[in-house]
Amino acid sequence: MPVEVILPKVDMDMTVGTIAAWHAADGDRVEKDAPLFDIETDKAAMEVESPASGFLHHICAEIGAEVTIGTPVAWIYAEGETVGEAPLVFVKRPVFEEVPRDRDEPAAQREDAPTLTDKTRATPAARRLAASEGLDIAEVAGCGPRGRVQAADVERMLKGPEPDRSWQSARGPLNVLYSGGGDGLPIVMIHGFGADGGGWKALEEALPPGHPLFKIELSAHGRSPLSRIDGFRDLAAAVREAFDALQLDCVHLIGHSLGGALALALSATRARKIDGLTLIAPAGLGPEINGDALFGLARATKVESLRPWMQQLVADPGVITERFAKAAMQSRRDANLRAAQHHMAEALFPDGVQAFDMTVALKELDCPARIVWGRRDRMIPWRHALQAPGTVALHLLEDVGHLPHLERPELLAGLMRDLR
């Protein structure tokens, strides 16, 4: 029996396909799995492989012919098999065509019908509470099943972001969250622009235990005061003052992005107190920065506008789920905070350019240091890392974006396992 060659269904809503090309002619020898013909649908062009080895006969769909899926278009005969008349073709009409076309479309497909996707899943109690507080339910990140917004989510948003219970705030010009005893080397962390102390969570959990952790929150970020920052020097001074207030003798410093530049600035003035340095995609090593994303993030007032820019921060956009974006938007609810950050962005990155240069501080570093950078960083080019002198270790990570501490916390913590 010859083997039927049928027109396959290659995408979900395909009903017919057009033969675009034959790679073999009637009577040719064909090999199983070798390309046999091409089809075009209204969406795509596809190569179809031969279902068997043998000789091709009875091609019944010419190039350009529109063929219903499942219909035989040719037959393949085994070597030595007698080639007779083309077999009869019984085409079973696809089921979907039996549905009368003039039927009413389901409500969900009508244009005026509200679609479920633009509806927020929220409990009546959450809606009532949000409405009474003048809050848009769509802005609330739902922690219930399938992302459902429950009353507690609205309450949490109304209360504002809450620091982890084990974290306390230290006195000083900036908010510093610290946690944990242990006699390991204290670690001081400085986050990047638009983030806050909460952004370190994944890395914290991966770091070896026993190190007291100090998270400095930048001006107009997290719970730090909304002070006006007119330039990098202002911000570096505030960080220095906050660091001094901690009265630590010897620390390991981690800085991300803008925090990396600030860590370099701190190393320059407090060299004796810095035992080592981990710079994650640090700013200040070249003029280029993704200004669109930077100002887009600073301006965003809605989850819909924030999320696409957040997705620029990571290699895999799937990491930035809607829930994650909603949570980030929650911490940016305060219009004054957004305005202060926007002002800061204009001062630090005028015209989308890094207006401060830390390459000298990097070259003069007097302590062991490493730079960790994702090769798919779309905010700051990873090649800025090449400014580093040979004494600085470079870890240039494949398939990682601008947030290695979020995208690969275990890997990053692994690099730091030699901490005293």
Next chain:
Amino acid sequence: MNVQADAVRTLSYAEALREAMDIALGADQRVVLIGEDIGIYGGAFQVTGDLVEKYGEDRVMDMPISELGGAGVAVGAAMTGLRPIFEFQFSDFATLAMEQIVNQAAKVRYMLGGAVSVPLVMRFPAGSGTGAAAQHSQSLEAWFGHVPGLKVVQPATPEDAKGLLLAALEDPDPVMIFEHKLLYKTRGPVPEGAYLTPIGKASLRREGRDLTIVATAIMVQKALEAAEVLAGEGVDAEVIDLRTIRPIDRETVLESVRKTGRLLCVYEAVKTLGIGAEISAMVAESDAFDFLDAPIVRLGGAECPIPYNPDLERAAVPQVADIIAGATDLAQGRT
């Protein structure tokens, strides 16, 4: 004064019912007990006990084995001035007396323009758990809750068993009392003398913040047991004993849901088309809807006749562990 005498007196549920009937028989000559084997034998579940010895066979009357006939006698007696208490051996046998209950007792007052009423009390040993299998273990109360003209109560404690039976006797219309068989031997405080537990009024058995459990009959006891375990796990459950399913106490349920935002209905009858659906709809149709912070959850009996195998019999109705699991998921926002 003797302090010991003031201590709370406890009776079993069956004893409390007997005491109510004793009080009524003693106080009102119109009260008669009618049923199968309620005389010398003392009732299928020994609820009437020795009342026949005290009041005689004219007041405590054994009937032939015909539920339809007996119920007809009781309806007629009620219409003509007596205050009969009719005992069914098993609530399942109400099916044999449907005509008298649904078409006569429930309708007569309406069809005779209020000229006649049927002050009939019917008692039904109900529910599963005794290994009595499919024809002797059902919970059919919701069937009758669907009939205007009937009142349906499900006491969950000895105190309410007595109070609701006395209240039923005061009521001018037919009242059906569903007594869960596993409750008969449970003990609890029961006040002395005559008192009435209002028909149509639920009882808040336990206050809580996190969720409302509305339960009926023996499920009240299971829910209270579950609530104690839940309290140890940080879930503060409020437990409402519905007590009456017709007329239902809407406001007590709604007020609780407005407070907790979460509702779990627990009942032994088959889950589908049951009392849980009624309570759920009642909340959904009310202003309390806006306070719901999770989908409503119903725990009811399995969609099958009650099995004879004791393990399957237990599995066919909600147990304490099921209530704990359901309430925990609900309170922690996992539903």
